[in-house]
Amino acid sequence: MVDLALKILLHDKLRxxxxxxxxxxxxxxxxxxxxxxxxxxxxxxxxxxxANADLWVTSHNTPNVDFAHQFPETYVNRVRSVPGVARAGNxxxxxxxxxxxxGAEEGGVFYALEDFGAWNLPWTVKEGDIQDLRRGEFIFLDESxxxxxxxxxxxxxxxxxxxxxRIAGVSQEAKSFTTTPVSFIDFRRAQEMNPDLLKGNTSYILVKLAPGADAAAVKAELHRRLPFNDVYTSNEWATKSEAYWIKNTGIGLNAFLAVFLGVLVGVVVVAQTLYTSTMEHIKEFGTVKAIGxxxxxxxxxxxRQATIAAVLGFLLxxxxxxxxKPAVEAMNLKLIMPASTISVVAVGTLLLCLASAMVSFRKVANVDPGxxxxS
Amino acid sequence: MAVLEARDITKTYQEGVQETTVLRGVSMDLHAGEVVTLEGPSGSGKTTLLQILGCILSPSGGDLRIQQKPVEGRSSHLAAVRRRNIGFVFQQFNLFPSLNALENVQYALNLKGLKGPAAKQEARALLDAVGLLDRAGYLPRDLSGGQKQRVAIARALACKPAVLLADEPTANLDSAVGAQILELFRDLAKRENRALLVVTHDPKVRSIADRVLQIHDGRLRP
Incomplete structure (x- = not known):
């Protein structure tokens, strides 16, 4: 089969x-x-x-992990007494x-635990031993x-x-949404450094379930025993934290607008160039009709022309x-493109290019072979 | 045997409130192996009649039969009849500029349902028949006017249509090349037993005709 579609496309290489x-x-x-x-x-x-935790106990209405509120650290004992809880920590x-x-000052977000190793925080240590934090006035900073x-x-x-x-070690990959540096410090040290806010208090209780424990049942029991706290599974808590930033910072709207703009540019360019090409080749389309x-x-x-443009454009x-990616990572940001997103963009590109070609469909539907x- | 029968064909165009009648009751037959020329001055209705006979336009009135089958006015039906029965040669050649000579013929075969290596082989045979096999890989821009018209003739012969219709096929050629093209066209039509109707202004075209039709003001002259 002679591929007239491709031949017409390649005949005008610039377009x-x-x-x-x-x-x-x-x-x-x-x-x-x-x-x-x-x-x-x-x-x-x-x-x-x-974090190696199945459940997170937070103070009531805490919006996201960074914006924590405090509650008494002794609540952890109530949590430990709940059947199905293997261990719990503040x-x-x-x-x-x-x-x-x-002399300048920078804000930092500090994670303070009694036993970092048990909760897998930080999860990547570049230098030093995280257990050293318990030995005195030490801090772990993240490389970022x-x-x-x-x-x-x-x-x-x-x-x-x-x-x-003293900097006891350096972690990697520990970042916050606000780009505020993440650091790690001993739990008691943190309380001593900010006693007005933290003395006798904690921000969260991390919970590890016993093998075979029913997460929903434990969660319900925790909620019963701590009626003025919230209890989330790790996934629920992560989703809530993400939702906060999406709703309150405009990042969701910004992403939506960027996608909308990208789609608009793509559709306009493809529709415009295909339409112009169709108009320039209108007599050829008339000939196609005239010869049967x-x-x-x-x-x-x-x-086919729209599909070719979509496939090549998508790959490029x-x-x-x-x-x-390297340039973005050099700015301490991440570009995450999961296969599912790439697949959706691929299918979307094809569909939008085909939709763009429909502008031309309408024109050629009325081509008079006469x-x-x-001349 | 008549492969094309037109009876009392009329065509009227409406522009606003004004009606223009271009054809006024044209009746004619075309027979297999017959070469007919249709002559007439500009505006006499030649091209309109050609478009109706070629199933590009539907008539306002009258009856058209090709291969004894009535032609209906629906555009999908007209396209199907065109695909099966009609081969066109145009004044402007109307080759696809992005396809070479072989592909131009092959594409017409593809449209008419012949695909794959068989289409390529048939396209080569058709180019050979018009003496252009050695130019099979040339794009139209690299061919002379006469060579382009030969490719167009080869394309018109794709899938052996019963009726060949040519619109001023020599108008863009010098007289020597035009004469060669007409001879070629006539020979192919006769050899393959096709009906050939040539619309022309040029009285020299008459030399190849078995029959000459004259049209004036939308009527065929006896």
Whole structure:
């Protein structure tokens, strides 16, 4: 079968290039914006997803993991007494100021536990031993904090809330949604450094269920015993934290607008170039009809052209999106493009290109084959 | 045997409140293996009649039969009749500029239902019949006017249509090449037993005709 669709496309290489570039731009824009959106959201819940906890007990109406409220640390004993709970531990999440060597101050979000190893926080240690935090005035900083705090190394000292702490080690991948540096400190040390807020208090209780325990039943019992607290599974808590940022920061709207813009650019470019191409080749389509072709034959030509533009544009766009990854990561951000998202964008690209071709369908449906007799 | 029968064909165009009648009761037959020319001045209705006989336009009135079967006015039916029975040659050649000579013929065969290697083989045979097999890989822009018209003739012969219709096929060719094309056209029509109707202004075309029809003001002259 002679591929008239491809031949017409390739006959005008510049227009073909513009069409494919338009689709590629749209695909790259959508993928990178959605990838950034997922990357930012994943930062918002990194600690929740990595912590070795099945349930989180929070104070009532805590909106997300970073914006914690305090409640009495002794509640942990009530939690430990619930059947099905294997172990439970207090976790403080709080903001404190870190003084930089030049005298300036930077905020930091601190995770304070009694036993970091038991809860898998931090989950990647680059230098040092996390158990050292219990030995005195020590702190663990995350490597990503260097962007905000300047360069540091294990053994250096930093002043936190006017307390001189030695850097006992460096973690990796511990980030927050707000890009505020994440640090780790001993539970009691954190209480001593901010006694007005934290003395006798905790922010969360992490719960590990016994093997075979019914999570829903334990959750219900915890809620009964702690009526002024909320209890979430890890997934529920992560979803709630993500929802907070999506609803309250405009990040969801921004991602939606970027996707909308990408779609709009893609549709306009493809519709415009296919339509112009159709108009320039209208006499050829008239000839197709005159020599026995039907509207369906012409629709097939246009649909094939749209499909070719969609496939090539998508592959190029996907390549462009992946090429951005190193630059994005250099800015301490993440571009997360799961296979499911890539598949949705691929199918969406094809459908939108076909929809764009429908503008031309309407034109060729009315092509008069008699125009081939006109000079 | 008449492969095409037209009876009392009329065609009227409506532009606003004004009606223009282009054909006023045209009746004619075309027989297999017959070469007929249709002559007439500009505006006499030649091209309109050609479009109706070629199932591109539907008539306002009258009866058209091709291969003894009535032609209906529905566009899908007209397209199907065109695909099965009609081969067109145009004044402007109307080859696909992005397809080479072989592909131009092959594409017409594809549209008419012949696909794959058989279509390619048939396209080569048709190009051979018009003496252009050695130019099979050339794009239309690299062919002379006469060569383009030969490709167009080969395309018109695709799938052996009963009726060949040519609209001023020599108008864009010099007289020597035009004469060669007409001879070729006539020979192929006779050899393959096709009915050939050539619409023309050019009195020299008459030399190949078995019969000459004259049209004036939308009526055939006796």
């Amino acid at each position: 073909f290039t513009i069409t494919v570039a338009g689709v590629a731009f749209a695909v790259a824009l959508v993928l990178s914006q959605v990838g950034l959106f997922f990357g930012l959201l994943s930062n918002a819940t990194l600690t929740i997803r990595h 976790l403080i999440v709080t903001f404190m100021n870190i003084t930089l060597p030049n 904090a260097k962007r905000r705090l300047g360069d540091f190394a294990t053994g250096d000292y930093r002043e936190v809330q006017h307390n001189r702490l 072709g039907s509207n369906a034959d012409i629709y097939r030509i246009l649909a 766009g996907l390549g462009l999106a992946f090429a951005q 125009l081939v007799f006109r």
